[in-house]
Amino acid sequence: MARYAPSIGRLITELAKLPGIGGKSAQRLAFHLLGQPEEQVAALAEAILDARKTIRLCSVCCNLTDQDPCEICASPARDRTMICVVENPRDVASMERMHEYKGLYHVLHGAISPMQGVGPDQIRLRELLARLRQDDAVHEVILATNPTVEGEATALYLARLLKPAGILTTRIAHGIPMGGDLEYADDVTLARAMEGRREIG
Amino acid sequence: MARYAPSIGRLITELAKLPGIGGKSAQRLAFHLLGQPEEQVAALAEAILDARKTIRLCSVCCNLTDQDPCEICASPARDRTMICVVENPRDVASMERMHEYKGLYHVLHGAISPMQGVGPDQIRLRELLARLRQDDAVHEVILATNPTVEGEATALYLARLLKPAGILTTRIAHGIPMGGDLEYADDVTLARAMEGRREIG
Numbered sequence: 001m002a003r004y005a006p007s008i009g010r011l012i013t014e015l016a017k018l019p020g021i022g023g024k025s026a027q028r029l030a031f032h033l034l035g036q037p038e039e040q041v042a043a044l045a046e047a048i049l050d051a052r053k054t055i056r057l058c059s060v061c062c063n064l065t066d067q068d069p070c071e072i073c074a075s076p077a078r079d080r081t082m083i084c085v086v087e088n089p090r091d092v093a094s095m096e097r098m099h100e101y102k103g104l105y106h107v108l109h110g111a112i113s114p115m116q117g118v119g120p121d122q123i124r125l126r127e128l129l130a131r132l133r134q135d136d137a138v139h140e141v142i143l144a145t146n147p148t149v150e151g152e153a154t155a156l157y158l159a160r161l162l163k164p165a166g167i168l169t170t171r172i173a174h175g176i177p178m179g180g181d182l183e184y185a186d187d188v189t190l191a192r193a194m195e196g197r198r199e200i201g
Numbered sequence: 202m203a204r205y206a207p208s209i210g211r212l213i214t215e216l217a218k219l220p221g222i223g224g225k226s227a228q229r230l231a232f233h234l235l236g237q238p239e240e241q242v243a244a245l246a247e248a249i250l251d252a253r254k255t256i257r258l259c260s261v262c263c264n265l266t267d268q269d270p271c272e273i274c275a276s277p278a279r280d281r282t283m284i285c286v287v288e289n290p291r292d293v294a295s296m297e298r299m300h301e302y303k304g305l306y307h308v309l310h311g312a313i314s315p316m317q318g319v320g321p322d323q324i325r326l327r328e329l330l331a332r333l334r335q336d337d338a339v340h341e342v343i344l345a346t347n348p349t350v351e352g353e354a355t356a357l358y359l360a361r362l363l364k365p366a367g368i369l370t371t372r373i374a375h376g377i378p379m380g381g382d383l384e385y386a387d388d389v390t391l392a393r394a395m396e397g398r399r400e401i402g
Contacts, residue, residue: 003294003297003298004265005255005256005265005267005268005272007248007251007252007256008256008265008267010252011248011252013248014244014248015245015248018234018245019230019233020229021230027291027294028220028291029219029220029222031289031290031291032219032220033219033249033252034252034253036253038253038254040218041249041253042250044216044218044219045246045247045250047211047212047214047216048212048242049242049246050208050212051209051211051212051234052237052242052243054206055208055209055235064205064206064209064232065206066206066208067206071206088232090228090229090232093204093205093228096204097204
């Protein structure tokens with residue numbers, strides 16, 4: 001005896017393929033959806049299909065976009081002398097939320113990770129290099145990859161490639177987060193905070 | 202400057218409406234979906250639409266089904282003398298996983314909860330009573346609502362309704378779970394376990 005009608009089983013299977021959604025959560029989500037009004041469920045399905053269909057990579061910065069070049073690359077208000085290199089599109093969203101940075105971006109879609117078989121060719125590094133070759137306006141490349149082993153390796157790799165080309169290459173600062181507590185900071189963060197100290201006053 | 206393309210924003214909004222999915226998770230899921238092959242994404246959207254379209258309530262037991270009466274109610278192999286009353290369709294799945302119970306079910310779709318404004322009329326109680334009136338074959342109603350305040354109240358309410366009708370009404374046992382540890386059992390569970398003790402050997 002099947003535990004569910006086949007269409008429920010298939011829905012659970014599909015939902016369980018999503019990251020962070022296990023079997024139990026998938027089941028809970030499925031039964032939730034079955035209890036929702038039909039137009040609400042249709043709106044979700046449509047949003048999924050529509051986003052997947054309209055969204056592609058910007059041919060300039062490799063960010064996800066529904067127009068090419070993307071809104072940021074096409075905007076005349078952005079400072080074209082700096083490119084901020086991030087690992088993924090979510091990082092662009094975080095930077096934009098800050099409302100401080102007015103330059104351009106480049107999205108790598110990953111970080112170099114020999115352990116997971118991700119080399120420089122598996123991320124959008126070549127696109128960045130081609131872009132820098134073609135565009136003389138860029139004076140600074142800000143490496144904003146994550147402060148993880150992979151992100152650091154990627155930053156270092158990029159810095160070594162870009163330095164000989166005479167482009168100013170900077171790395172975002174790491175240290176104690178604002179509102180954080182020295183007592184709870186890990187050793188590496190604390191060491192970075194000490195290393196990056198500046199004169200004040 | 203919008204942080205996302207509109208179709209990504211809409212996808213995140215729709216995903217964030219799901220239970221247990223907050224803004225951050227919705228964002229993560231959305232970007233995951235955008236990175237998946239198109240047929241995988243279409244399969245998910247289709248499973249959602251298909252399940253919502255084909256699934257309705259069984260007119261006999263109120264379980265979710267794609268045929269009416271549902272597979273369990275229609276099966277000649279089931280014991281028609283007992284009905285197990287549960288709160289929701291997931292509970293039927295749990296009971297069926299056990300492969301022990303061969304009777305029928307009745308799904309209440311909730312439990313009586315005056316605090317949340319759920320009275321006897323908001324759950325599928327009337328359907329159960331009508332079913333018992335029409336069907337003389339039922340000899341036992343097993344109350345398998347959850348051992349929560351609401352589930353207990355619902356069980357008690359049902360028991361008081363059914364007793365005068367001369368139907369054997371039983372409640373599933375509560376106690377220390379198998380593989381559980383007395384040391385970690387809460388007081389109420391322990392009290393229930395003592396209360397429900399039986400002679401052995």
